[in-house]
Amino acid sequence: MIKRVLLFASAKETLGQDSVDLELAADATVADLRKQLVNDYPVLNDLVARSHIAVDQQFALDDMSLTDAREVALIPPVSGG
C-alpha cells in the first residue's frame, strides 16, 4: 500500500516538500513506516528518531497497524507557545 506522510518544520524544509509517499506492506505498522521513511530519505534519520508519528491526528505507538490509517504525519519535537 502507499501511505502519504505529512511533513512539518525542519523535515519539510530539509526535503523541500510537505509530504512524501511511502510504499509499505499491507500489514505495515508505525515502526515499519519509520524504517521505510529513513530508508528512502536517509537525511531524516536523526530527526525521525526524535519524532512521533501521528495517525489520524493522534500520537501513535510503534506497534500500531497502518492498514486503516487515513492521515499519517511525522511530528518532530514541538516548540509552540
Place this chain on the structure above:
Amino acid sequence: MISITDKPIDSTAVLASVSDPDCGANVLFVGTTRRMTGQRETTRLEYECYEAMAVSKMESLVALAHEQWPIAKVSIVHRVGVVEIETASIAVAVSSPHRSASFEAASWLLERLKQEVPVWKREIWADGQEEWVHPETGGLPELPERDPSEASP
C-alpha cells in the same frame, strides 16, 4: 474559543471570551516574542502548525483541565506565520469562580501545550542564522495520555 490564526491576536477579545457571570477570576496569559535569549538576539519568529491536530490536541487539553479544576471557560489562540519582537504568539484565558483554579489551569495548559501540541517555531537570529526549534531536552516528548473519552476516571 480555540483557534489558530495568521492574524495579530486580540488579547482583549480572548480575555472577554471567557467572561462568565458566576466567575470572579479571569486569568490571561500572553506569550510574546522575546528579543534576547542569553547574549543572543532574535530578529523574529516564524510559526507553523499541523492545524487539524493542533486544534484537536488543544481541545483534549481543555477537556482534561476541566476534569482537574473547577473552571468555567477556556480560550486558547495560537498565531502562525511571522511573529515580530514583543508581539503575541499565544494567548490563553481561563475563568473560574475563585482565582487559584484559573491560575493553576492556565499554567498547566501552557506546559502541556508546549510539550504536545504540534506547533513549531523557526528562530531567525540577528546574526543571520535561522533554525527550526526541535527541543532536545528529554529526547522524545512523552507520549500523551489517551483522550479523556477513553480514559478511566
